[in-house]
Structures are given as structure tokens and as C-alpha cells.
Amino acid sequence: MKTRMDPVRTIGVLAFAVASFLVGARLLLLARRTRELPELAVGLALVLAGGAGYALMFASARLAPEPATAGAFAALGALSLNAGAVSLWFFTWRVFRPESAWAAVLVAAAAAAAGSSYLHELLTTGFAFRSFQGVWYWSGFAARLLCFGWAALESLRYWAMMRRRARLGLAEPLLANRFLLWALAAAGAVAIWAVVGWNLLQGSNQPTGGLFENDAALLVSGFGLASALALWLAFFPPLAYRRRFDAVPLAAARGGVRG
Amino acid sequence: MGQARSFEWVADALERETDLARLEARGTVRLALKRAGLEARTVTSWQMQVVLRRVLPEELRRRGVEQGNALCERLAAHLPDSETSDANAPEAVFRRLAGEL
Numbered sequence: 370m371k372t373r374m375d376p377v378r379t380i381g382v383l384a385f386a387v388a389s390f391l392v393g394a395r396l397l398l399l400a401r402r403t404r405e406l407p408e409l410a411v412g413l414a415l416v417l418a419g420g421a422g423y424a425l426m427f428a429s430a431r432l433a434p435e436p437a438t439a440g441a442f443a444a445l446g447a448l449s450l451n452a453g454a455v456s457l458w459f460f461t462w463r464v465f466r467p468e469s470a471w472a473a474v475l476v477a478a479a480a481a482a483a484g485s486s487y488l489h490e491l492l493t494t495g496f497a498f499r500s501f502q503g504v505w506y507w508s509g510f511a512a513r514l515l516c517f518g519w520a521a522l523e524s525l526r527y528w529a530m531m532r533r534r535a536r537l538g539l540a541e542p543l544l545a546n547r548f549l550l551w552a553l554a555a556a557g558a559v560a561i562w563a564v565v566g567w568n569l570l571q572g573s574n575q576p577t578g579g580l581f582e583n584d585a586a587l588l589v590s591g592f593g594l595a596s597a598l599a600l601w602l603a604f605f606p607p608l609a610y611r612r613r614f615d616a617v618p619l620a621a622a623r624g625g626v627r628g
Numbered sequence: 629m630g631q632a633r634s635f636e637w638v639a640d641a642l643e644r645e646t647d648l649a650r651l652e653a654r655g656t657v658r659l660a661l662k663r664a665g666l667e668a669r670t671v672t673s674w675q676m677q678v679v680l681r682r683v684l685p686e687e688l689r690r691r692g693v694e695q696g697n698a699l700c701e702r703l704a705a706h707l708p709d710s711e712t713s714d715a716n717a718p719e720a721v722f723r724r725l726a727g728e729l
Binding site for chain 2: 396399403405407408411463464465467468527529530531532533534537538539540544547548551603604605606
């Protein structure tokens, strides 16, 4: 039974990891062309936190043949997840709250939490034995979960603004929809991390936080699939999806309404 | 960071040409911008023109300002073309992220 269920349990997280990796890689290529920080930050966040981080953690749990190798995979995975989380904090700050002092302080605090949590585990256990307890672990966990939560909230707030603009012809409906999709993708990641947190609080000591080991795995798979779909539609919208928004005309051409 | 020039220009004009006090004039423009999904800090001239023609007249009518439509139309026609879209505004970034350069 377990063997038959495993693909169902893993497909959502796998889809999320693959979508994150592909979209992130494309955004990094874009960043190389535009030389703009937001593209670089969100590209790194997706490749490291959504793609490589999950893959390395999965490898440490399932594929590594011995504890030392598993520890090395876990150390790399945790580094990837934390670096990706910091990139996402940075992206949300620079895009949605660039002038805000409190947002700058929040991002600095999150980066400090993620960095110190990682260093603490590296220097104490070397990731050979995963301890999911204590303030060091949970401060890093919070930084990894809340980066997606903040991204979702800011994007939802902006989506509401863009919808009002779209009604007046001040924004393209497809562009407004992109903020909703990004919020949904981030919310899916929050849900995945929340399940991990719940499992750890229930005593799971699996390196992947019990993502694939209990009944909640089906829920996680659903969140992963939904998140992957939202991410894909946001940044690779197929023609059929774009056409849904073509029927809504812009009342004012971008750049001016005089005349 | 201060407010956008078009915001200041419209708020000053309302204060000058209506009975609204300074705070009332600025608050009225802010409310109109909020209804349009915009912010006083980042609104551009062309966005303000749409707000002047489509949103602000209603806000002025609610505050008992007569001839609000005509006033807003006049302001829209004379609004200095001072700001262009910010390349780092969220909408500009999200447009780029989908490859719409």
C-alpha cells in the first residue's frame, strides 16, 4: 500500500521543486540580461529554496547511503533553503517596501535568524544528527516559512490595488492576475512548511520533516501541485490562459491618456 | 520619501480652487487614489489624469464641492507631465518577470 501511495505523496512536492527550479533558472537568465536585482533575488530564491533545497533534503533522506553522506546532503540542502529564504525576503522588501525602514529591519532580522540557525547546527552537529528542537532551529525555521508568508501577503495586497487599477484601465488584467498567482504560489509553500512544522512538533525526526511519511503527505502533495501550477501560470502563462484576459480592454493606453 | 509631484500639484490646486482646507484637500486626493489602487507616493501624471477624470469628481461631490467635474477636467488638462513609470515599481518588475520587457 505504502509503495503504491508513494508517487501520489511525492508528486506534488516534486512538481513544486521542478517548477521552482525551471522558473528560477529562467529568471536568473533574465537577470543576466537586465542586470536588475529583483530578477536575481527571486530567481535565486526559487532555484535555492524551492528547487535545490527540497531536492537536496530529499536526497539526504532517501538516497544517501550512509550517515556522513546524508549529513553532507543535509548541510547543502539547509544552506540552499536558508540562502533562498534570505533572497526571497530581500525580493519582497525591494519590490514591495523599498522605502520602509521596518521592512529593512525585518529582512535583516530574518537573515540573521537563518544564518545563525544554520551556523549553530553546522558547528554543533555538523548536520550528522538532525535536531529539530530549540530556539536555534525554530528561529531558522520561522525565517524559512515566513519569507513565503510575507511574499504572499504583500502580493495579495498589491493584487487588490491592481484590480482597482484594472477597473479604471490603469493596469492590464493579466498583470494584475500575476500578483494573485505569485501570492498563491507563495501561500502553497507556506502550507508545505506549516505541515513540516506541525510534523516536527508532533515528534517527527525525519530529515524532510515527515513530508512524505504520514497522511498529511497527501495534503502536502496537493499544496505542492497547486503552488507549482500558480508559479507556472504566473511566469510562463500559456496562450490560452493569456487569452482569458485579452477581452478586457485597457481604457487608457500606458503612458498617457491625453487627447 | 515625499509624495509624487502630481499628487502635490492636484492637492494644492484643490486647496486653492475650492473651500477645502489643506488637510481636507490632501485627504480627498488620497481617498481617490486609494479607490483607484494607487498611492500618493508613486502616482504618475498619466495615472493622476485618469483619477481626475474618473474618480475624483465623485469624491468632490460627496464633500459638497460644486462644479467638481469641470474643475477636475480642467486640472487634468493642465496637469504637468512630470513623472514617468518607475522601472522598479512592483508592476514593472512583475511585467519583466514574465518576459514582457
